[in-house]
Structures are given as structure tokens and as C-alpha cells.
Amino acid sequence: MPGPLDGIKIVDLTTVIAGxxxxxxLGDMGADVLKVEPPxxxxxxxxxxxxxxxMGAAFLNCNRNKRSIALDMKSAGxxxxxxxxxxxxxxxxxxxxxxxxxxxxxxxxxxxxxHPRLIYCAIVGFGQDxxxxxxxxxxxxxxxxxGWAALAQRTGDAPAYAPTIVADKTTxxxxxxxxxxxxxxxAVSGExxxxxxxxxxxxxxxxxxxxxxxxxxxxxxxxxxxxRVLSRHRRPYRTADGFIAVMPYTAAHWRAxxxxxxxxxxxxxxxxxxxxARAAMIDTLYRRLAECLLHRSSAEWLGILDHIDVPCSAVNxxxxxxxxxxxxxTGFFETVxxxxxxxxxxxxxxIRFSATPCAIAKPAPSPxx
Numbered sequence: 001m002p003g004p005l006d007g008i009k010i011v012d013l014t015t016v017i018a019g020x021x022x023x024x025x026l027g028d029m030g031a032d033v034l035k036v037e038p039p040x041x042x043x044x045x046x047x048x049x050x051x052x053x054x055m056g057a058a059f060l061n062c063n064r065n066k067r068s069i070a071l072d073m074k075s076a077g078x079x080x081x082x083x084x085x086x087x088x089x090x091x092x093x094x095x096x097x098x099x100x101x102x103x104x105x106x107x108x109x110x111x112x113x114x115h116p117r118l119i120y121c122a123i124v125g126f127g128q129d130x131x132x133x134x135x136x137x138x139x140x141x142x143x144x145x146x147g148w149a150a151l152a153q154r155t156g157d158a159p160a161y162a163p164t165i166v167a168d169k170t171t172x173x174x175x176x177x178x179x180x181x182x183x184x185x186x187a188v189s190g191e192x193x194x195x196x197x198x199x200x201x202x203x204x205x206x207x208x209x210x211x212x213x214x215x216x217x218x219x220x221x222x223x224x225x226x227x228r229v230l231s232r233h234r235r236p237y238r239t240a241d242g243f244i245a246v247m248p249y250t251a252a253h254w255r256a257x258x259x260x261x262x263x264x265x266x267x268x269x270x271x272x273x274x275x276x277a278r279a280a281m282i283d284t285l286y287r288r289l290a291e292c293l294l295h296r297s298s299a300e301w302l303g304i305l306d307h308i309d310v311p312c313s314a315v316n317x318x319x320x321x322x323x324x325x326x327x328x329x330t331g332f333f334e335t336v337x338x339x340x341x342x343x344x345x346x347x348x349x350x351i352r353f354s355a356t357p358c359a360i361a362k363p364a365p366s367p368x369x
Contacts, residue, residue: 010026025173027064035068144161253309255272
């Protein structure tokens with residue numbers, strides 16, 4: 001069955017992760033994605049293990065469901081060819097700085113004047129109406145600028161980056177939502193439009209949900225930051241033989257856990273029944289939790305916690321996931337045949353549509369020749 005974006009044509013001039021992950025997601029939904037690469041290929045083709053040069057693992061995992069061509073933006077002929085492709089597209093997406101887009105005549109004003117039904121999406125580092133608009137931006141820069149890296153200081157550590165490309169991938173998902181909304185608007189009005197997705201603003205918005213905290217009010221009712229997730233005692237907890245994750249959230253969770261640990265005195269603490277009081281003593285609760293878990297094995301605790309319906313999990317490694325029984329049952333990891341690379345393992349699209357399912361129609365393209 002065709003996906004929800006079947007028949008939608010995308011010209012994708014993005015590189016690295018943010019743009020390619022967005023267009024891969026749209027390709028999973030059935031869009032026809034044409035990836036436009038420089039003659040040497042997307043810079044992301046190089047990192048990671050690879051069977052052949054230019055087909056690194058990171059590239060494979062954010063460029064499936066795409067075709068690819070090579071165009072040299074410095075060539076007048078290739079630039080003219082790109083404009084022809086855009087003229088036939090529903091969506092044009094890029095992640096170059098807007099000063100470069102204007103230099104090539106690929107700015108939204110120029111393209112929408114010629115193609116009023118076009119959906120033009122620019123993934124940029126910073127909003128174009130602010131003083132940072134021309135700054136270069138990569139994931140680490142945005143993690144630092146947005147406040148993400150500094151959150152580690154709230155738990156007593158030095159500033160730290162997340163061990164994943166979180167700003168790029170978060171921005172990608174904002175882009176997917178925005179593009180689909182613009183497609184709906186065009187369907188009902190006939191009007192295309194320009195979309196700007198600034199990485200900086202996207203990540204600040206992402207973090208502000210819980211961490212704006214007391215600064216949400218004027219005047220402020222307290223500091224920024226969500227105390228529970230910033231507790232230095234919030235972590236996977238040591239058991240007698242390893243570590244597990246436990247997330248008692250409600251009063252019922254905490255009482256059931258303390259009773260299972262034989263700590264009836266803690267279970268009867270009246271403060272557990274008051275959400276505000278519980279939040280104020282979260283460090284104490286997490287210290288008590290850590291003390292409880294030390295005396296049984298991980299397997300014992302996971303069985304007990306599952307029985308009393310307290311959210312918990314083993315602490316999996318990424319390698320563990322390939323043999324995870326749930327992911328095996330759902331067929332989440334899929335083996336695909338690449339015409340040149342052979343057998344590859346990839347993840348299925350995590351979104352499920354009942355009438356218009358996502359699908360992996362083709363693996364990531366080989367380097368364009």
C-alpha cells in the first residue's frame with residue numbers, strides 16, 4: 001500500500017544529519033526524495049564503519065528511501081539543472097546558510113515568486129531575524145548555546161554534550177511536522193510557503209518544556225530547571241549484580257516499591273501522598289530507592305517491580321537491542337539487500353499508519369557518479 005506522502009516530490013539539498021534524517025522520515029512516509037549531493041558526495045558518507053568508501057554506517061541510517069544525483073553548485077549548468085528539478089518538486093529543503101542560498105538564487109523570495117505552490121524549507125542554525133543568523137552551527141554548538149550542555153553542571157558535573165546528535169535529530173523532527181502541516185495548508189488553499197527551522201530556537205523550545213520552570217512566570221517564581229530530572233541521585237541504580245532503571249512516579253508506585261523492599265516505615269511516609277511534598281523531597285526518595293535496590297539481583301528486582309506495576313527496565317547496551325525480545329517480536333530491525341553493499345540491518349520506521357503504512361522501499365543510495 002502507498003504511504004501517506006505517496007506522489008510528493010522532494011528535492012533534498014541537505015547534508016550531515018538534521019536535513020537527511022528529516023527527508024528520510026518523509027521518504028519512509030512514501031515521498032519521492034531526490035538527494036542532491038556535491039561531486040564528492042555528502043560529507044556524512046565518510047564517518048563510521050563501511051564496507052566500501054562513501055557508504056558509512058551513519059550515512060546508511062539517515063538516507064534510505066532516496067535517489068541521489070551529483071550537482072556542482074559552482075557550475076552554471078548544474079545550478080540550472082537544480083532549478084529545473086525544484087520547478088517540478090513539491091518540496092525543496094536545504095540546510096545551507098541563507099547568505100549562500102541568496103548567492104545561488106535559491107532564497108525563498110526568488111523560488112516562491114516562480115513557484116507559488118512550492119514548500120520551501122530551510123534548516124538553519126539560528127533564526128534569520130536575529131543577530132546570530134549568519135553563524136555556522138553544528139550539533140555540539142547548538143547543545144552548548146541552547147543550555148543543554150550546561151544542565152550537567154546542575155548535577156555537579158562539568159558541562160557535557162549528550163552522547164548522541166540530539167540537536168540535529170530534534171530539529172529534523174520539527175521539520176517533518178512543519179512540512180506536513182504546510183502540505184495540508186497547500187491542499188486546502190493551493191498556497192505554498194517558506195518554512196524556517198532554526199536549530200537554536202528548536203532546541204531551546206525543546207528544553208523549555210520542563211526546564212523553564214519558575215522562570216515561566218513574571219516575576220519569576222523560582223529558578224529554571226525541573227528538579228526531579230536534575231537530581232544528582234537520578235540515575236540507573238546499582239543492584240546486587242548490576243544496574244537497573246526504576247521510575248516510581250506516583251505515590252502508589254513509591255509505596256508499593258518501599259513495601260516490596262520491606263521498608264514499611266518509608267511506605268507510610270505521609271509526604272508521599274502530596275505531589276508538591278514528594279517533589280520537594282525527591283533527592284531523599286532517590287537515595288532511599290538506591291539503598292533498597294542494593295540487596296537483590298537485577299533479575300529479582302525486575303520481576304518484583306513488574307509484578308507490582310512499577311515502571312522499570314534493564315539497562316540495555318545498543319548491542320543488546322538487536323536481540324531484544326520485544327523488538328524481535330515486532331520485527332523492528334529489518335534486513336535489507338543493497339545492490340552494491342549486500343545485506344544491511346536497519347530499523348523500521350517507528351510510526352505505524354493503519355491505512356497508509358510507512359515502508360523501506362530502498363536502501364541508502366551509493367555515491368553518485
